[in-house]
Amino acid sequence: MRRVMYLAVALGPATLLGSGCMQAGYGGPPSEAHPAALQSRQADRWQADLGRNLPAALAGSEAPPPGPPTTPPSSGTPAVDVPDWGVRAAELVEKRVIVYTAEYHVAVANTQAAQGEAEKLAAELNGYVQSITEDRVVLRIPADKFSAATARVERMGQLVSRQIQAQDITEEYVDLRMRLSSSQAMLKRLEALLEKAPDAKQALEVEREIARVMTEIERLQGRIRLLETQAALSTVAIQFHRLSEAPRPALLGRKLPFDWLHTLGVNALLDY
Amino acid sequence: MVRFICGMAVAALVLAGGCTTGQIERPDGYLEIQTGPQYAQRFLSVDGNVIASRSMENPKGGDLDYWTKAISREMTEVAGYTLKESQPIKAGRVEGTLFDFRTPVGGIDHTYLVAVYVDGSTIALVEAGGQSEKLAPDRDKLIAAIRSLK
Numbered sequence: 001m002r003r004v005m006y007l008a009v010a011l012g013p014a015t016l017l018g019s020g021c022m023q024a025g026y027g028g029p030p031s032e033a034h035p036a037a038l039q040s041r042q043a044d045r046w047q048a049d050l051g052r053n054l055p056a057a058l059a060g061s062e063a064p065p066p067g068p069p070t071t072p073p074s075s076g077t078p079a080v081d082v083p084d085w086g087v088r089a090a091e092l093v094e095k096r097v098i099v100y101t102a103e104y105h106v107a108v109a110n111t112q113a114a115q116g117e118a119e120k121l122a123a124e125l126n127g128y129v130q131s132i133t134e135d136r137v138v139l140r141i142p143a144d145k146f147s148a149a150t151a152r153v154e155r156m157g158q159l160v161s162r163q164i165q166a167q168d169i170t171e172e173y174v175d176l177r178m179r180l181s182s183s184q185a186m187l188k189r190l191e192a193l194l195e196k197a198p199d200a201k202q203a204l205e206v207e208r209e210i211a212r213v214m215t216e217i218e219r220l221q222g223r224i225r226l227l228e229t230q231a232a233l234s235t236v237a238i239q240f241h242r243l244s245e246a247p248r249p250a251l252l253g254r255k256l257p258f259d260w261l262h263t264l265g266v267n268a269l270l271d272y
Numbered sequence: 273m274v275r276f277i278c279g280m281a282v283a284a285l286v287l288a289g290g291c292t293t294g295q296i297e298r299p300d301g302y303l304e305i306q307t308g309p310q311y312a313q314r315f316l317s318v319d320g321n322v323i324a325s326r327s328m329e330n331p332k333g334g335d336l337d338y339w340t341k342a343i344s345r346e347m348t349e350v351a352g353y354t355l356k357e358s359q360p361i362k363a364g365r366v367e368g369t370l371f372d373f374r375t376p377v378g379g380i381d382h383t384y385l386v387a388v389y390v391d392g393s394t395i396a397l398v399e400a401g402g403q404s405e406k407l408a409p410d411r412d413k414l415i416a417a418i419r420s421l422k
Contacts, residue, residue: 134378167309261346266382266401
């Protein structure tokens with residue numbers, strides 16, 4: 001009965017969370033050196049370990065939201081190695097993680113020449129041109145040169161409209177880093193459990209869980225890399241208009257003060 | 273009886289708080305692409321059509337009528353788009369407005385569909401865009417995705 005209970009506790013969360021996990025092979029047949037009775041007792045003990053560790057490990061993979069830094073526990077060694085999430089969050093990020101984007105509409109006499117000027121600007125500031133489509137140029141500029149870039153763009157021609165956003169993604173970034181850290185710790189625990197697996201069937205259960213955790217780690221790493229790239233390189237998009245066709249700049253002062261409204265439109269949507 | 277009333281009160285609070293997640297179903301033939309912080313999801317077709325979703329906090333007093341007028345004004349008076357049509361739309365029990373705007377980009381006519389939903393304290397947007405000629409065959413599929421908002 002206890003074995004069934006531990007098996008249900010172990011498999012329940014794994015089944016719920018384990019969509020897309022890979023079928024993995026098992027390490028090999030159980031050792032023939034152990035008598036059946038001894039092996040059965042070992043299997044019971046291992047299963048009890050799995051029942052205790054797996055749900056705790058799985059619960060730990062969903063890191064709680066980072067709170068304010070707290071004093072690390074000082075009284076003795078905790079029974080279970082649970083990291084102090086507040087302190088770890090503070091350690092992981094020393095400063096805010098901000099993504100800068102700018103969207104400009106600039107009226108110029110010659111759009112071709114203006115595009116050339118934009119390309120030159122990117123090169124001078126150690127950035128690069130992400131895309132050029134017709135009269136629209138999208139530049140990626142190192143975040144520390146963002147102000148210099150926007151100042152230069154505003155001098156390129158007649159400013160029709162400007163929209164600058166600084167999006168703070170610190171919370172998401174810290175959360176991802178902590179979830180990654182937790183998943184990596186869980187992977188180590190699972191690998192340790194796998195080594196102690198008394199038979200092929202239980203080894204297979206752990207290997208399935210390992211595969212799921214590894215997929216999650218890869219996903220988290222990919223998302224972290226994306227956010228780091230977004231933060232390291234700001235985006236400056238410039239839509240050039242010929243002076244005779246430029247939209248009326250007088251509308252600039254009538255915009256409603258909701259930033260997301262000004263990001264509507266095909267330009268941002270199709271900028272991939 | 274008291275427990276029943278309390279339960280209904282909690283349910284009413286949850287509904288009033290807004291339960292929209294800002295997620296849509298992926299249309300057939302569209303791949304999810306990695307997206308920056310602006311969009312929660314973004315899907316891309318081979319023809320370059322994009323559909324994306326996002327949500328944001330609704331300031332106190334904001335309702336569907338307010339945001340419908342705000343978006344219409346922003347796109348036509350500020351961004352210079354042409355409004356082809358707008359109509360009410362619904363995603364489950366959440367009411368919204370669907371706009372069809374047109375604008376030339378580099379001399380090519382582009383379609384920009386945007387649906388705004390207001391669900392209590394949340395505004396959800398679903399946007400779809402692309403060259404008009406390439407978007408037209410996918411229009412029904414995109415509108416179905418816009419309606420699938422959860």
